Amino acid sequence: MNKLTAGLMLILTFISISFAQQLVKKNAMKTNPYYNTSSKEKINLPDQEWEKILSPELFNIARKKGTERAYSGTYNDFFETGFYYCAACGNKLFESDSKFASSCGWPSFFEAYSETSVKYISDKSHGMIRTEVLCGRCDAHLGHIFDDGPKPTGMRFCMNSISLKFEKK
Ligand code: FE
Numbered sequence: 001m002n003k004l005t006a007g008l009m010l011i012l013t014f015i016s017i018s019f020a021q022q023l024v025k026k027n028a029m030k031t032n033p034y035y036n037t038s039s040k041e042k043i044n045l046p047d048q049e050w051e052k053i054l055s056p057e058l059f060n061i062a063r064k065k066g067t068e069r070a071y072s073g074t075y076n077d078f079f080e081t082g083f084y085y086c087a088a089c090g091n092k093l094f095e096s097d098s099k100f101a102s103s104c105g106w107p108s109f110f111e112a113y114s115e116t117s118v119k120y121i122s123d124k125s126h127g128m129i130r131t132e133v134l135c136g137r138c139d140a141h142l143g144h145i146f147d148d149g150p151k152p153t154g155m156r157f158c159m160n161s162i163s164l165k166f167e168k169k
Contacts, residue, residue, distance in 0.1 A: 030052075030053060030054070032054065032088070034053065034088070034089050034090075034138065035088070035089060036090045037085055037090040037091075038090075039090070039137075040091075040116070042137060042138075043138040043139075044139075047059075047063045047064075050062070051063070054088060058087055058088060058162055058163070061160050061163055062087070062088045062135075062140035062163055065125075065132070065141040067143075067160060068106070068160045068162050070104070070105025072105075072161075073106060073107060073160065073161025074161045075159075075164055076106060076107055076161060078107070078166070079099065079101075082096050082166055082168040082169045083095055083169065084099075084165070084166050085164070085165045085166075085167060086135040086138060086140055086164070087140075087162065087163050087165040088138050089135060089137050089138035089140065090165075091135050091137035092117060093112060093135065093164065094111075094112060094117070094157070094159075094164075098110050098111045098113075100149075100150055102149075102156060104156070104158060106143065106158050106159055106161070107160075108157060108159070109156075109157040109159065110151075110152070110153045110155055110156065110157070111153050111157075112157065116136045117135075118134060118142065118157075119133075119134050120133060120134070123144065131144060131145045133145050133159070140163060141160075141163065142164075143157065143158045143159040143160050143163065145157050146158060
């Protein structure tokens with residue numbers, strides 16, 4: 001091997017190492033241009049686009065209607081004062097004042113932050129008839145609502161922690 005070939009190989013090695021580093025960085029910090037805690041603008045994006053933006057865990061729940069394991073979520077046993085936003089788009093969903101210890105294994109709230117925070121659709125999957133709760137802005141799957149909650153509403157919003165992002169007031 002002459003000096004020129006050795007030099008070229010060295011340069012090529014450096015280029016591929018820095019390219020690999022860039023790739024790792026890009027995947028570690030997927031940026032989400034739709035995350036905005038002050039916008040009310042509706043987001044209508046196909047799953048193929050969401051898949052590029054969201055982490056695999058969030059994509060599975062928000063877009064594929066998955067459910068995190070009971071008692072496994074960050075916010076199941078979490079009672080700090082602040083707001084919970086949609087992890088996919090930043091829409092304000094719940095206030096900590098409406099969170100309660102439900103012992104069902106998932107973070108639970110008795111009311112949504114506002115009328116436009118969430119929307120409801122009928123869910124007949126898994127041999128049950130349930131009401132599914134979606135983000136009012138981006139349609140991300142958040143969880144389900146049940147009528148066995150505490151006063152004053154009697155409702156229990158049973159949510160996936162992964163679909164939520166808490167921020168202090
Ligand atoms: Fe959202």
